Amino acid sequence: MKASNKATKLSRRRVVGVAALAAVSLLLAGCSSSKSDSAAEVKGVVGFSYPIEANTYLKAIGLAAQAELKLAGYDFYPLDAQLDGNKQISDVEAMITKGVVAMIIYPLDSNGLKPALDKAAAAGIKVITMNYSVDDSTMAPPSPSLGQVQDAFPQRALAKERVAWLAKVLPSGGNVLYVGLGFPVAALEAHANMFKEEIGSVKNLKYVGRVDNKTDDSEGGRQAVDQALVKYKNLSAIVAYNDPTALGAFAAVRAAGLTDKIKVIGLQMQPEAVTSLQNGEISGSWDYNPVESGQSLAKLTISALSGEPEANYKKTIQTPATFYDQASVAGFVSWDDRLAKIGK
Amino acid sequence: MSLKLPRWSSLPAWSGVLLLEVLLFIFMAISQPEFVSAGNLSNIVRSAAIPIVLGIGMTYTILTAGIDLSVGSVLAFSGILLSGMIDHMPRYAAVVVTIALVTLIVGGINGTLIGRFGLNSFVVTLGSLGIFRGISYLVTNGTTQNIDAGPLIRALGDGNVGPVPGPLLVVIVLAAISIFVLRSTFFGRDVYAVGGNEFAAQLAGIYTGRVKMNVYVISAACAGLAGVMQVGRLDSAAPTAGAGLELAVVAGVLLGGTRLSGGVGSITGTVIGVLFLQTVSNSLTIQGVSSYWQQIVTGVLLGAAVLFDRIRLELSSRAPSRKDKE
Numbered sequence: 001m002k003a004s005n006k007a008t009k010l011s012r013r014r015v016v017g018v019a020a021l022a023a024v025s026l027l028l029a030g031c032s033s034s035k036s037d038s039a040a041e042v043k044g045v046v047g048f049s050y051p052i053e054a055n056t057y058l059k060a061i062g063l064a065a066q067a068e069l070k071l072a073g074y075d076f077y078p079l080d081a082q083l084d085g086n087k088q089i090s091d092v093e094a095m096i097t098k099g100v101v102a103m104i105i106y107p108l109d110s111n112g113l114k115p116a117l118d119k120a121a122a123a124g125i126k127v128i129t130m131n132y133s134v135d136d137s138t139m140a141p142p143s144p145s146l147g148q149v150q151d152a153f154p155q156r157a158l159a160k161e162r163v164a165w166l167a168k169v170l171p172s173g174g175n176v177l178y179v180g181l182g183f184p185v186a187a188l189e190a191h192a193n194m195f196k197e198e199i200g201s202v203k204n205l206k207y208v209g210r211v212d213n214k215t216d217d218s219e220g221g222r223q224a225v226d227q228a229l230v231k232y233k234n235l236s237a238i239v240a241y242n243d244p245t246a247l248g249a250f251a252a253v254r255a256a257g258l259t260d261k262i263k264v265i266g267l268q269m270q271p272e273a274v275t276s277l278q279n280g281e282i283s284g285s286w287d288y289n290p291v292e293s294g295q296s297l298a299k300l301t302i303s304a305l306s307g308e309p310e311a312n313y314k315k316t317i318q319t320p321a322t323f324y325d326q327a328s329v330a331g332f333v334s335w336d337d338r339l340a341k342i343g344k
Numbered sequence: 345m346s347l348k349l350p351r352w353s354s355l356p357a358w359s360g361v362l363l364l365e366v367l368l369f370i371f372m373a374i375s376q377p378e379f380v381s382a383g384n385l386s387n388i389v390r391s392a393a394i395p396i397v398l399g400i401g402m403t404y405t406i407l408t409a410g411i412d413l414s415v416g417s418v419l420a421f422s423g424i425l426l427s428g429m430i431d432h433m434p435r436y437a438a439v440v441v442t443i444a445l446v447t448l449i450v451g452g453i454n455g456t457l458i459g460r461f462g463l464n465s466f467v468v469t470l471g472s473l474g475i476f477r478g479i480s481y482l483v484t485n486g487t488t489q490n491i492d493a494g495p496l497i498r499a500l501g502d503g504n505v506g507p508v509p510g511p512l513l514v515v516i517v518l519a520a521i522s523i524f525v526l527r528s529t530f531f532g533r534d535v536y537a538v539g540g541n542e543f544a545a546q547l548a549g550i551y552t553g554r555v556k557m558n559v560y561v562i563s564a565a566c567a568g569l570a571g572v573m574q575v576g577r578l579d580s581a582a583p584t585a586g587a588g589l590e591l592a593v594v595a596g597v598l599l600g601g602t603r604l605s606g607g608v609g610s611i612t613g614t615v616i617g618v619l620f621l622q623t624v625s626n627s628l629t630i631q632g633v634s635s636y637w638q639q640i641v642t643g644v645l646l647g648a649a650v651l652f653d654r655i656r657l658e659l660s661s662r663a664p665s666r667k668d669k670e
Contacts (some may be wrong), residue, residue, distance in 0.1 A: 054481045067637050182635035212635035217584045223391050227629040230384040255502055273487035
């Protein structure tokens with residue numbers, strides 16, 4: 001009997017303890033959640049689906065879209081798919097249930113998401129997308145997306161620019177290694193293939209091969225390049241599909257004592273790459289201009305919601321990439337500063 | 345009638361993986377001579393060191409029939425914590441304070457909830473995984489922190505101490521301490537006892553809750569150390585660091601013969617299991633195998649190692665061996 005009372009007491013304490021913990025968490029989450037800034041009349045809610053919100057680049061796109069939409073009188077409803085295609089489908093359904101007037105989607109898998117987006121379009125919701133199709137065309141994207149924005153497009157131009165820069169900094173030529181992502185992402189694969197094709201057109205530069213970053217972070221880049229340096233001797237350049245990978249690649253090159261022989265270049269101009277460029281570590285990166293992409297997404301959405309002529313929003317807007325190296329990085333305006341300037 | 349058993353049935357649980365590791369080395373040495381170059385062997389050791397450190401902590405928790413899914417997130421949290429302190433105190437002090445804080449905070453939370461309140465380790469550490477990853481994102485706003493790690497931290501994660509790679513030294517010291525603790529201390533025996541049969545351990549007078557609490561504190565300390573090593577390896581602290589690493593670590597620990605049901609396993613096995621996974625990854629890249637194929641080959645090799653262990657277990661169940669303990 002005594003033992004049973006003791007057990008009940010303990011289990012009560014457990015329940016109270018866990019409940020208190022849960023309550024504190026909810027309270028904290030409630031305190032930190034964003035609230036509508038003004039009581040001004042809201043024209044409607046626009047949903048935004050991130051592939052993963054915890055990515056500085058994607059977050060900048062979302063924040064820029066949010067700022068533009070707010071100026072036009074729309075509320076913003078962001079959802080994070082956390083790199084899970086199924087969750088993104090659920091997010092689209094949640095937006096339909098919430099009654100959004102439009103949704104901006106950066107799809108993880110355009111084909112897989114199409115039935116859910118069809119349902120949204122059938123419910124009268126305007127669907128605007130980011131990189132819904134990854135060809136270099138500026139025509140309107142496939143249905144149900146009304147309009148789209150493509151980042152760092154035209155891809156062919158970016159591939160040519162990267163190769164031209166390599167040819168310039170390696171006048172006597174050299175061996176080039178490409179570091180790609182270890183799982184298929186259509187836009188990245190398209191760029192990798194175009195880069196390989198373009199480098200074939202330069203006489204002195206030799207594309208020696210590709211290794212993959214299996215974890216999509218700096219450590220994955222480090223491991224891939226550590227191993228590649230054993231296999232590929234006499235490399236002159238390592239070209240990465242994004243900046244975190246380039247930083248990992250640079251760490252491997254530095255550990256091998258080859259910083260004076262191998263140039264490492266990245267993509268996207270993420271904040272950490274800016275510091276690395278300033279320090280003369282990675283040699284170059286291309287700013288994908290996420291703030292401009294986010295603004296374009298919002299403008300397409302506002303145009304579709306305002307009943308403007310179809311030509312104004314049934315199209316593809318291509319955001320070009322801008323190159324920076326150690327010499328030009330001083331002129332780089334941070335994404336945060338660009339975000340702060342929206343509407344001013 | 346006497347049953348004659350093959351002698352390998354009494355081999356330790358990690359012998360199958362060790363055999364595969366040796367075969368892989370021989371195959372690679374013949375097909376790709378650069379695989380056995382000093383540079384590449386150093387690469388394998390350096391890249392395996394962090395998962396091994398996490399694996400050592402994980403072994404303690406799995407030995408008690410628990411699991412710590414938060415290690416990848418805690419690694420990132422540790423790096424972010426270090427990046428916040430590194431400019432305000434000497435490097436060695438920042439390292440010590442970081443590991444101490446991580447041990448206190450993470451070990452305290454996980455250990456109390458699992459050891460004191462008896463909550464399920466899978467759920468608690470899954471919660472911690474989210475909490476500490478979230479805090480890392482929140483504090484850094486999702487951006488990687490560039491750090492000038494300095495010689496001490498770099499030595500722990502990437503540099504050399506004399507001719508020996510620093511990370512290898514860390515692994516040797518940590519593994520030696522853990523082997524001693526599990527094999528030769530009362531606490532070590534309690535860990536095996538709790539995992540083998542918690543009820544019987546309680547009846548034998550072991551404070552099972554305290555033992556469980558301590559193993560999560562040890563696991564947190566290992567993750568804290570791994571976070572510091574990661575900063576030394578990359579000269580930066582990323583909130584995304586270690587994402588998904590917990591599964592690779594658990595795979596390495598289980599490959600090394602530690603049983604998910606607790607009570608059986610060893611640090612030696614963990615070191616070999618994690619090292620094997622790293623060697624497979626390294627050798628496939630050097631062979632030029634595409635990363636899609638690498639996943640298939642790794643899966644097949646994992647299956648082969650587990651199958652070998654299963655056969656060994658079947659045979660040893662007829663002639664029990666005591667070699668699975670440290």
